[in-house]
Amino acid sequence: MREPASLEAILADLDQLSELNAQLRKMLLSSRLPFYFVRPDETPDEPQARAALAESLVRMNRFPETDETTDEVALPAALSGVLCIDDTARAQIEIVNTLKQRIKAEVVAFKQNGRQQKDFLNRVAPSDAGVFEVFSQMPPGERIDWWRTYAQIRILPPTIESVSFTWAKSHSQIIRYEYEQVLETAQALKNEPMRERVLARLGQIGQSTPLLLKRTQRPQLRANLVSNIGGERVRSSTPVSGVLVVAREHLPRVVYHSPRKEERLERFDRKLSDEPLIPELSLYTYRGL
Numbered sequence: 001m002r003e004p005a006s007l008e009a010i011l012a013d014l015d016q017l018s019e020l021n022a023q024l025r026k027m028l029l030s031s032r033l034p035f036y037f038v039r040p041d042e043t044p045d046e047p048q049a050r051a052a053l054a055e056s057l058v059r060m061n062r063f064p065e066t067d068e069t070t071d072e073v074a075l076p077a078a079l080s081g082v083l084c085i086d087d088t089a090r091a092q093i094e095i096v097n098t099l100k101q102r103i104k105a106e107v108v109a110f111k112q113n114g115r116q117q118k119d120f121l122n123r124v125a126p127s128d129a130g131v132f133e134v135f136s137q138m139p140p141g142e143r144i145d146w147w148r149t150y151a152q153i154r155i156l157p158p159t160i161e162s163v164s165f166t167w168a169k170s171h172s173q174i175i176r177y178e179y180e181q182v183l184e185t186a187q188a189l190k191n192e193p194m195r196e197r198v199l200a201r202l203g204q205i206g207q208s209t210p211l212l213l214k215r216t217q218r219p220q221l222r223a224n225l226v227s228n229i230g231g232e233r234v235r236s237s238t239p240v241s242g243v244l245v246v247a248r249e250h251l252p253r254v255v256y257h258s259p260r261k262e263e264r265l266e267r268f269d270r271k272l273s274d275e276p277l278i279p280e281l282s283l284y285t286y287r288g289l
Contacts, residue, residue: 005106021058028054033084167259
């Protein structure tokens, strides 16, 4: 079995990725090929829009928490679009994507190689909120966004005809738990007053009552793609988490559909009770029970 990469090797690859991203950013900013910009909350001029798309493609650090807080639609995720690139930029993106894959594999192997290394990496650069200043050129306080660091830059095929940006409706995932599972969870609560409240409530409702966890999912920006392959139009749909690129000199037909107000305010499954049965655990039951 091959030894996992050392922390020093991972940091060296991250430095290399930073340099490659800087080169790619320079290429994109100097390009005069057309692009389509999607950002519902603003309409910047052309240089600003091109710069925003380039920054989105190469970003590796997290935004400050205050900039990521939104009401209904996650605005950083809504920054998307389609950017035409030349062959040189495409070759650079392919190199970047290959290095991204390697870094992800290295970090996963590093975290799995013993408890001590895993704890160290989780402290200095966890996947959801890190404070470790990895690059010497980064201002203090900026944090690595591991998800953005791993994310592949999506290259559309040259056969692409159209891209339609749309918002998937918000909905909730309903997970049913058995009474014994909830009881075990309640008994393990460290907050004593909360534990006593939950156990008392469980004693009141009985073991036959359905206990349902409601997990919400916000509206999601998606791209509906149409390609012409051998004279046949092929359709596909994919979630959009960044900017799409196409290696040619003209844009496909691009359309953006704003989210409807009723979609953003849509309530959860009406079969569930209006109020949680056990608020401390966000557990509901069905209406009428």
